[in-house]
Amino acid sequence: MRSAAAMVLLAFAAAVHADPYEADPDLAAQDADYAAGKRAVDAKDWTSAVDRFKRAAVRHPENADVQNYIGYSYRNLKNYDAAFTYYKRAIELDPRHRGAHEYIGETYLLVGDVAGAERHLKALREICLLGCEEMKDLEQAIVKYRATR
Amino acid sequence: MRPTSRLALSCICAALAPIALAHDEPAKEYGRLGTVKFENSCAPEVQAKLTRAVAMLHSFWYVAAEKTFTEVISEDPSCGVATWGLASILMSNPLGGRGSTAPQAQKAMAAIELGRVMGTKTERERDYIEAVAAYYDDWANKPERARQLARAEAYQKLAAKYPKDDEAQIFAALYTAATQQQSDQTYAAYLKAAAVLEEQFKKYPDHPGVAHYLIHSYDAPPIAEKGVKAARLYASIAPDAPHALHMPSHIFTRVGAWEDSAATNQRSREVAKAGGEGDEAYHATDYMVYAYLQMGRDADARRTIDEASQIKGININGLAAPYAIGAMNARYAVERSDWQAAMQLPMPPPSTWTPTPANTRFARALGAARTGNVGMAREELAGLAEIQRALEDKKDKYWATEVEVQRLIVAGWIAHAQKNDDDALRLMRGAADLEDRNEKHIVTPGRLAPAREQLGELLLEAGQPKAALAEFEMSRAREPNRMRNYYLSAVAAEGMGDKVAARNYWSKLAQLGAKSDSARPELVRARAALQ
Numbered sequence: 276m277r278s279a280a281a282m283v284l285l286a287f288a289a290a291v292h293a294d295p296y297e298a299d300p301d302l303a304a305q306d307a308d309y310a311a312g313k314r315a316v317d318a319k320d321w322t323s324a325v326d327r328f329k330r331a332a333v334r335h336p337e338n339a340d341v342q343n344y345i346g347y348s349y350r351n352l353k354n355y356d357a358a359f360t361y362y363k364r365a366i367e368l369d370p371r372h373r374g375a376h377e378y379i380g381e382t383y384l385l386v387g388d389v390a391g392a393e394r395h396l397k398a399l400r401e402i403c404l405l406g407c408e409e410m411k412d413l414e415q416a417i418v419k420y421r422a423t424r
Numbered sequence: 425m426r427p428t429s430r431l432a433l434s435c436i437c438a439a440l441a442p443i444a445l446a447h448d449e450p451a452k453e454y455g456r457l458g459t460v461k462f463e464n465s466c467a468p469e470v471q472a473k474l475t476r477a478v479a480m481l482h483s484f485w486y487v488a489a490e491k492t493f494t495e496v497i498s499e500d501p502s503c504g505v506a507t508w509g510l511a512s513i514l515m516s517n518p519l520g521g522r523g524s525t526a527p528q529a530q531k532a533m534a535a536i537e538l539g540r541v542m543g544t545k546t547e548r549e550r551d552y553i554e555a556v557a558a559y560y561d562d563w564a565n566k567p568e569r570a571r572q573l574a575r576a577e578a579y580q581k582l583a584a585k586y587p588k589d590d591e592a593q594i595f596a597a598l599y600t601a602a603t604q605q606q607s608d609q610t611y612a613a614y615l616k617a618a619a620v621l622e623e624q625f626k627k628y629p630d631h632p633g634v635a636h637y638l639i640h641s642y643d644a645p646p647i648a649e650k651g652v653k654a655a656r657l658y659a660s661i662a663p664d665a666p667h668a669l670h671m672p673s674h675i676f677t678r679v680g681a682w683e684d685s686a687a688t689n690q691r692s693r694e695v696a697k698a699g700g701e702g703d704e705a706y707h708a709t710d711y712m713v714y715a716y717l718q719m720g721r722d723a724d725a726r727r728t729i730d731e732a733s734q735i736k737g738i739n740i741n742g743l744a745a746p747y748a749i750g751a752m753n754a755r756y757a758v759e760r761s762d763w764q765a766a767m768q769l770p771m772p773p774p775s776t777w778t779p780t781p782a783n784t785r786f787a788r789a790l791g792a793a794r795t796g797n798v799g800m801a802r803e804e805l806a807g808l809a810e811i812q813r814a815l816e817d818k819k820d821k822y823w824a825t826e827v828e829v830q831r832l833i834v835a836g837w838i839a840h841a842q843k844n845d846d847d848a849l850r851l852m853r854g855a856a857d858l859e860d861r862n863e864k865h866i867v868t869p870g871r872l873a874p875a876r877e878q879l880g881e882l883l884l885e886a887g888q889p890k891a892a893l894a895e896f897e898m899s900r901a902r903e904p905n906r907m908r909n910y911y912l913s914a915v916a917a918e919g920m921g922d923k924v925a926a927r928n929y930w931s932k933l934a935q936l937g938a939k940s941d942s943a944r945p946e947l948v949r950a951r952a953a954l955q
Contacts (some may be wrong), residue, residue, distance in 0.1 A: 406855040
């Protein structure tokens with residue numbers, strides 16, 4: 276017992292300490308289901324993506340990225356009602372989530388609701404005071420939509 | 425111990441041993457740490473040592489606590505509750521938000537398992553081990569937020585089960601406070617913890633954890649005044665713990681008590697340096713520099729920055745040291761409006777902590793924009809955009825937002841330099857509103873240039889002194905007693921023709937700079953205005 280305890284002493288006497296001032300990185304990215312969901316997205320296997328991201332969402336219920344990915348996967352499955360539900364949840368969790376604003380805006384265009392898309396473009400303009408890709412992409416999508424109507 | 429337990433213990437110890445990584449140990453014996461009563465069933469000859477380790481844990485003196493807890497285990501292998509202390513240390517500063525790293529979690533889980541194998545003589549001690557185990561349960565599959573909530577819940581249950589165990593109440597309050605989010609400006613978790621701790625403070629006015637956690641629980645602008653009593657006591661409760669000497673300055677900074685902040689951080693820096701704790705020393709140094717600059721003690725600030733180069737034993741890939749190294753040099757230029765010096769700031773040493781160069785780039789960009797060098801300002805702005813992108817890629821939302829605020833401020837000053845004040849004000853207002861939604865991180869005494877103060881300064885430059893003064897007043901509510909704020913407020917009041925208000929601000933500025941060791945133009949002007 277004494278020698279075992281001595282090994283504990285040895286192990287802990289030279290320990291590594293966390294930096295006490297560091298911020299919290301997003302650990303959802305380390306989640307196995309989240310990673311599998313992203314691989315399914317890359318493979319365009321939308322059904323699997325929904326399944327894996329929903330599993331990740333159980334462990335990360337407040338993670339807007341996970342909700343956004345579920346919305347994106349449903350959108351590609353053409354289940355737009357479900358897509359809206361998850362995009363809205365992503366925005367509820369993070370009102371400044373640029374990706375969710377862009378994607379829900381584009382989904383509104385897919386169902387012919389240009390006013391809905393414009394609402395999210397307005398939100399992006401308020402968020403991206405210095406401009407951002409998401410705002411440009413949604414702007415272009417709206418322009419393209421109008422040109423084809 | 426049964427043979428199987430002995431075997432299990434050997435296996436666990438073998439698992440613990442390879443995780444050894446270097447960390448400097450304090451060179452001196454540990455002294456005054458406050459009064460803690462941690463009932464335990466360990467051998468009588470180690471009880472005092474175990475209690476001392478718990479006192480160290482309360483002051484986040486992890487290096488010393490770890491050594492002491494392991495000594496206890498070595499001297500009394502039946503003292504299973506000491507493993508609870510080891511696992512607690514490996515969660516690191518619970519208010520810092522980061523928690524354990526993977527190697528630390530692995531090691532903590534081995535310690536917990538060791539505690540279970542060693543056993544405890546009381547159910548209460550076993551419950552302590554299981555309470556800390558809640559944090560590490562399914563560690564790899566949980567975000568830090570979920571771990572924090574699980575830990576708080578487990579300790580609240582512990583406190584409820586043992587209502588007469590004040591240590592359980594105190595630890596439960598700490599871990600409740602640790603669930604506070606920087607975006608929650610009702611400070612619900614902090615105030616819940618503070619309610620418990622205030623009661624404990626009446627019973628234990630010299631308990632290091634109670635005073636320490638009260639400071640953390642009031643570390644937010646509208647409630648900081650409530651923490652002054654604990655702040656004034658904590659350093660004298662545990663004067664040999666570097667963190668105890670530094671922590672009061674979190675409250676002193678919030679209420680603008682600069683002399684107190686500089687003094688306690690100076691002591692903290694010296695104790696940390698002597699103990700080889702470079703990160704803690706740098707952290708105290710940045711707070712000290714900030715305090716000196718608010719008093720116009722520029723020579724003291726400069727000397728303090730220069731002396732910091734002698735600090736050894738830092739983790740350049742951590743947060744405290746790289747933040748301080750970049751921030752304090754930038755502060756020295758920006759607080760004094762020395763835009764030429766700001767433009768020439770050298771980049772801090774490379775660090776894997778992504779925001780490291782942001783404050784330097786921000787200060788250089790400010791210097792360039794304020795002197796009309798739009799080209800250089802744009803280059804630095806692009807550099808800040810890269811940092812923000814990298815942080816977003818890492819999903820580090822808090823620091824990405826902090827850098828976005830800096831970009832908006834710089835873009836505002838660039839627009840102003842280009843005579844486009846409509847855009848400038850829109851961008852600067854966006855910066856101020858965005859910054860106000862989050863509290864500052866505990867790593868910093870204050871942001872390099874408060875966004876709302878910058879908005880006021882821009883309004884002043886745009887010929888709108890009344891609107892400017894309103895912004896300075898709002899900024900002061902969150903960051904009180906700043907020299908630049910009083911100076912700009914006085915100028916704004918003069919611009920409005922309000923001589924009474926102007927005199928009031930000049931007077932506050934002169935008081936703040938009563939012990940100034942420099943010829944700050946603001947102070948020269950204040951003294952002239954008051955004659």
